[in-house]
Amino acid sequence: MLNLTVHKEHDERRQGEAYAPAETDVQQFQQKFYIESYGCAMNFADSEIVASILHDQGFGATRDFSEADLVLINTCSIREKAEQTVRKRLNDLRQIKKNKPGALIGILGCMAERLKSKLLEEERLVDLVVGPDAYRSLPSLIQEAETGQKAVNVLLSREETYADISPVRLVTNGVNSFVSIMRGCNNMCTFCVVPFTRGRERSRDPHSILRECRELFEQGYKEITLLGQNVDSYFWTPADAASPDGWGQPVTFANLLEQTAKIDPSLRIRFSTSHPKDITDEVLHVIARNDNICKYIHLPVQSGSNRILQLMNRTYTREWYMAKVDRIRELIPGCGISSDIIAGFCTETEEDHQLTLELMEYCQYDFSYMYFYSERPGTLAARRFQDDVPEEIKKRRLSEIVQLQNKLSKISNHKDIGRTVTVLIEGDSKKSNSDWMGRSSENKVLVFPKNNRAVPGDYATVTVTGSTGGTLLGEIIG
Numbered sequence: 236m237l238n239l240t241v242h243k244e245h246d247e248r249r250q251g252e253a254y255a256p257a258e259t260d261v262q263q264f265q266q267k268f269y270i271e272s273y274g275c276a277m278n279f280a281d282s283e284i285v286a287s288i289l290h291d292q293g294f295g296a297t298r299d300f301s302e303a304d305l306v307l308i309n310t311c312s313i314r315e316k317a318e319q320t321v322r323k324r325l326n327d328l329r330q331i332k333k334n335k336p337g338a339l340i341g342i343l344g345c346m347a348e349r350l351k352s353k354l355l356e357e358e359r360l361v362d363l364v365v366g367p368d369a370y371r372s373l374p375s376l377i378q379e380a381e382t383g384q385k386a387v388n389v390l391l392s393r394e395e396t397y398a399d400i401s402p403v404r405l406v407t408n409g410v411n412s413f414v415s416i417m418r419g420c421n422n423m424c425t426f427c428v429v430p431f432t433r434g435r436e437r438s439r440d441p442h443s444i445l446r447e448c449r450e451l452f453e454q455g456y457k458e459i460t461l462l463g464q465n466v467d468s469y470f471w472t473p474a475d476a477a478s479p480d481g482w483g484q485p486v487t488f489a490n491l492l493e494q495t496a497k498i499d500p501s502l503r504i505r506f507s508t509s510h511p512k513d514i515t516d517e518v519l520h521v522i523a524r525n526d527n528i529c530k531y532i533h534l535p536v537q538s539g540s541n542r543i544l545q546l547m548n549r550t551y552t553r554e555w556y557m558a559k560v561d562r563i564r565e566l567i568p569g570c571g572i573s574s575d576i577i578a579g580f581c582t583e584t585e586e587d588h589q590l591t592l593e594l595m596e597y598c599q600y601d602f603s604y605m606y607f608y609s610e611r612p613g614t615l616a617a618r619r620f621q622d623d624v625p626e627e628i629k630k631r632r633l634s635e636i637v638q639l640q641n642k643l644s645k646i647s648n649h650k651d652i653g654r655t656v657t658v659l660i661e662g663d664s665k666k667s668n669s670d671w672m673g674r675s676s677e678n679k680v681l682v683f684p685k686n687n688r689a690v691p692g693d694y695a696t697v698t699v700t701g702s703t704g705g706t707l708l709g710e711i712i713g
């Protein structure tokens with residue numbers, strides 16, 4: 236597996252795994268559904284919207300696909316490997332129809348949107364194909380499929396934000412939660428399939444965002460991550476400029492971020508993802524002046540070469556990006572910064588690759604998500620450029636990037652030794668139930684021995700004593 240990352244914990248949040256809520260939920264429902272999600276946090280958040288729509292139709296969630304009347308896979312198309320994973324999974328699911336001939340199988344999400352009804356020809360097992368903007372039509376599509384027809388809705392929308400739907404929290408530790416603030420992307424990075432699978436960018440009504448955040452806080456959640464492909468371009472104009480609730484004027488991401496931070500000082504706010512061209516000083520000031528907005532920015536660079544950045548249509552230069560990193564460190568001292576990096580994009584030379592390594596050194600990333608380029612059909616890059624870097628070279632460059640990031644992460648972790656940080660306890664550590672796992676504001680994962688008073692959702696004051704792999708080790712001092 237070469238989509239390596241130095242921080243397993245971070246990666247798992249993004250890459251996705253099968254999940255479903257506790258079995259007990261199911262008893263009150265006539266029918267059962269099973270849902271598995273792949274891809275980014277937005278897809279996971281969408282599965283919770285789907286669960287809410289299905290609950291209203293009398294479907295309860297089950298963890299056991301063999302007893303489900305409806306089996307759904309929420310898919311990702313970002314790289315070829317993501318699609319292969321889903322195809323393999325579909326193969327595993329063949330037995331469902333043998334055990335339960337009436338069961339329906341549906342493909343949701345980005346692969347549904349990319350392949351549309353072609354998916355039905357390629358995967359005979361599939362009964363439903365539903366794109367990310369069409370989940371409200373699931374009830375009627377299910378009815379159609381129950382009559383033996385194949386049902387497809389892959390219409391993209393300019394307005395849909397599912398603002399009024401209260402997501403059903405599927406797998407949760409009761410501490411962290413995601414809230415979608417926008418959908419789609421207008422950026423057209425040439426390598427990226429997202430603008431095609433998710434459609435035009437649109438921002439969700441801020442009232443419904445704040446309501447959802449407040450409800451989560453009242454239910455005991457302590458950390459909310461505001462989600463969008465490009466959160467810094469969040470922009471909402473009120474229909475009624477004289478509305479009595481204080482949003483009399485357009486709402487920017489900086490305004491929204493500050494409003495969510497004001498819900499309660501004990502509620503931590505994170506956000507993802509920032510596009511380097513759009514993150515403003517105003518946002519940085521809002522982060523700096525609110526203690527409960529985490530001091531951590533994921534700022535994907537993709538490449539360190541200006542020529543490649545231009546071919547990628549990222550619309551910034553390496554100099555501009557480095558100046559942005561300097562500005563973050565100036566306004567938010569100690570801010571955690573991470574990145575996404577693609578190795579072996581079309582025409583990338585050894586010199587371009589060296590420029591990426593140099594930029595990584597300059598930025599001293601705390602961690603990165605690193606990939607080799609995977610051509611996606613229909614994207615601008617697939618149409619305009621040749622995918623001409625041989626696979627062995629892509630992989631070698633990627634492994635050099637991963638090695639350098641491992642070194643940078645070690646340096647970053649070493650600097651933390653001796654520091655005292657506030658950690659939000661998320662639960663037991665993976666390795667031992669006598670240790671807690673939690674995160675610092677800067678998004679560092681910490682593992683430390685339990686004391687008998689704290690519970691998940693509490694803040695602990697922890698002194699960092701060492702590190703192993705990507706994790707910091709510590710001792711509770713308060």
Ligand code: SAH
Nearest residue numbers: 426427464508535575576577606607608609
């Ligand atoms: N909207 C976010 C992230 C989108 S996808 C952003 O703009 O940063 C997450 C990451 O997947 C991207 O940042 C990029 O590094 C990677 N990615 C996207 N398309 C890819 C492709 N075709 N091949 C390899 N990696 C890709």
Ligand code: SF4
Nearest residue numbers: 420422423424427429
């Ligand atoms: Fe893809 Fe670029 Fe949009 Fe991110 S900003 S989702 S990389 S097109």
Ligand code: F3S
Nearest residue numbers: 274275311312313345
């Ligand atoms: Fe994948 Fe779609 Fe997210 S392509 S990364 S699930 S927006």
